[in-house]
Amino acid sequence: MTAAAAIETAKPVTRSDIRPDAAPAAGINPGRVGVLLVNLGTPDSADARGVRVYLREFLSDPRVIENQGLFWKLVLNGIILQVRPSRKARDYQKIWNTEKNESPLKTITRAQSEKLAAAIADHEHVVVDWAMRYGNPSIAARIAALTAQGCDRLLVVPLYPQYSAATSATVCDEVFRVLAGMRAQPTVRITPPYYVDAEYIDALAVSIDAHLKTLPFEPELILASFHGMPRKYIDKGDPYQAQCVATMEALRRRMGLDASKLMLTFQSRFGFDEWLQPYTDKTIEQLAKDGVRRIVVVTPGFSADCLETLEEIAKENAEIFEHNGGEQFSAIPCLNDSDPGMDVIRQLVLRELQGWI
Structure with a gap:
């Protein structure tokens, strides 16, 4: 067989022909x-x-x-x-x-x-x-x-x-x-x-429902707190705020709640610039002053619990709520390794x- 004929009749090599556990050629490590x-x-x-x-x-x-x-x-x-x-x-x-x-x-x-x-x-x-x-x-x-x-x-x-x-x-x-x-x-x-992936939205809804079933009280509303950022970053084109809003819209549809029962806020301000609003701490303070006595807070932007969820939300903001007249407050754990x-x-x-x- 000529070289040209061999080329014409050769079977193309595809990825499926290459096994990760196959013995490597000399000088080549298996990927x-x-x-x-x-x-x-x-x-x-x-x-x-x-x-x-x-x-x-x-x-x-x-x-x-x-x-x-x-x-x-x-x-x-x-x-x-x-x-x-x-x-x-x-x-x-x-x-x-x-x-x-x-x-x-x-x-x-x-x-x-x-x-x-x-x-x-x-x-x-x-x-x-x-x-x-x-x-x-x-x-x-x-x-x-x-x-x-x-x-x-x-x-x-x-x-x-x-x-x-x-x-x-x-x-x-x-x-x-x-x-x-x-x-x-x-x-x-x-x-x-993955801010609107079906698996993510469903996992948030499932975790919220599971947490609510463990509480000795029924919250009047759920507050969703995302990490904040300076307003000027959004003005320069950062898509973060729009994606937070999209997450909340998808979660509200999944849970059958409107914006008055599942609220969007932003936490963790730093410095003197204007940050994304509404601010979590100010909202919690005002809710308590307005007569809301029972709330839960979820933090959908965090994949794992950290200082901002375990200390800032579960401790600092709980104290703000109670200091201004709130009675029952609960922070929902992040999705973590659940x-x-x-x-x-x-x-x-x-x-x-x-x-x-």
Whole structure:
């Protein structure tokens, strides 16, 4: 047979012909797929030093504080990093996982990673890991660990249902910063935001209903609190607010509630700029003053409980409500590593791995 004839009769090689467990040709390692779950971050310790290190990294990110000029550097280093760490350390100590000596966010994100690995264990060439955008384990360290295990493809999963430049985009920034220093880069995919995915909306509704059944009271309304951001970021084109609104509209339809019974607010203001409104703390205060006595709060923008949910909502805002006349307050846990929460992550990952597994 001539070379030309051999080419014409050769069977095309497809992906299905290549088995991940097949013996590699000489000098070629078998490819594996890495899945990296990424959450915002946490101090390594619940003391002023640990919080200072974390805040310096977080607040030095131009995605978080866009104006990183001389004035901001003076404020950050001369005031914020001198005063805020001690106060925030006391808040972390209220929620700290003393058994593991780590924040709940780290405990939960690790559990999400381990449960995802178990849920997709039939895909033997997939390796699941987790990282924090700020703090440890770092994105750089975990990408290095995954590539060391033979992962030549990487799915990065920012654990934020709604996209914003200050969360999802900064994960991408760091991933590509790490890749810029690598000669042998893995092929990378980034999961999209999942703010109206049916599995996510259903998981929220199921978790809310399950929590309400455990309460000794019936709330007059449910308040959904999302993390806030400066209004000017939205004016510059960030889609975060629109995606929060879309989440709420979908959740209201799923639960059969209107805006008066399932309210949207924004928490965690910082600095002197105008932030997205209505503000969670001001709304809770006014509700109590207006005679509302029983409420529950859910935090749909957080995939795992953290300082903003366990301390700011469940403690600070509960005190605001009670101080102004409210009587019964309950904070609904995030989806965390619950069965509904893991269904969301698992289905998102399997969808975005199509063609790789």
